[in-house]
Amino acid sequence: GENVEQHPSTLSVQEGDSAVIKCTYSDSASNYFPWYKQELGKRPQLIIDIRSNVGEKKDQRIAVTLNKTAKHFSLHITETQPEDSAVYFCATKYYGGSQGNLIFGKGTKLSVKP
Amino acid sequence: KAGVTQTPRYLIKTRGQQVTLSCSPISGHRSVSWYQQTPGQGLQFLFEYFSETQRNKGNFPGRFSGRQFSNSRSEMNVSTLELGDSALYLCASSLPGLSLNTGELFFGEGSRLTVL
Numbered sequence: 001g002e003n004v005e006q007h008p009s010t011l012s013v014q015e016g017d018s019a020v021i022k023c024t025y026s027d028s029a030s031n032y033f034p035w036y037k038q039e040l041g042k043r044p045q046l047i048i049d050i051r052s053n054v055g056e057k058k059d060q061r062i063a064v065t066l067n068k069t070a071k072h073f074s075l076h077i078t079e080t081q082p083e084d085s086a087v088y089f090c091a092t093k094y095y096g097g098s099q100g101n102l103i104f105g106k107g108t109k110l111s112v113k114p
Numbered sequence: 115k116a117g118v119t120q121t122p123r124y125l126i127k128t129r130g131q132q133v134t135l136s137c138s139p140i141s142g143h144r145s146v147s148w149y150q151q152t153p154g155q156g157l158q159f160l161f162e163y164f165s166e167t168q169r170n171k172g173n174f175p176g177r178f179s180g181r182q183f184s185n186s187r188s189e190m191n192v193s194t195l196e197l198g199d200s201a202l203y204l205c206a207s208s209l210p211g212l213s214l215n216t217g218e219l220f221f222g223e224g225s226r227l228t229v230l
Binding site: 001006009032034036042043044045046049089091093100101102103104105106107 | 118147149154155156157158159162169170172173204217218219221222223224
């Protein structure tokens with residue numbers, strides 16, 4: 001089945017710095033790559049996603065890049081703020097089943113120090 | 115629109131018991147997925163239901179089962195509980211996706227199960 005590896009597991013940055021989280025996947029058939037943010041004690045929520053026919057997507061301070069050849073994608077957060085502190089999960093849509101399901105990485109705990 | 119609702123929010127069981135968790139999806143969402151969240155293991159896929167049928171299943175033992183009702187509400191059951199089953203169980207609903215539809219997952223707040 002699909003395997004999604006996410007690095008680093010923890011990341012600490014100063015407010016205003018950039019943060020980068022990387023994920024690799026194994027199944028070349030995966031074609032959808034979302035990122036979810038989970039604040040402490042809250043539910044995961046989608047923050048940005050990218051499809052396999054696009055190399056990069058931006059939304060204000062966050063961006064995601066995809067390298068299909070190398071099978072990896074990354075989340076970039078610029079000008080980090082304390083409210084960016086959370087656990088971030090990458091995911092791929094794996095089509096081992098008939099309709100596909102999201103397989104998540106193990107998460108990155110981002111801490112932004114004021 | 116009401117979000118995904120999970121009940122109960124917290125529960126404590128002892129080894130060997132069984133538990134049933136409930137999930138009510140967002141109105142109009144027909145796909146319901148279940149995930150187990152534990153520290154360090156992230157979100158592990160349990161199974162997905164659509165129109166009362168299990169479409170996908172993760173790598174969990176047969177003690178973990180689920181079902182979906184005609185109103186799209188879903189339940190999952192864990193029998194013969196083990197200490198390692200202690201986790202946050204998250205339910206997520208989505209609109210059924212066409213091949214080009216991403217199918218964003220909308221998560222509930224989860225049911226936190228503690229097995230003693």
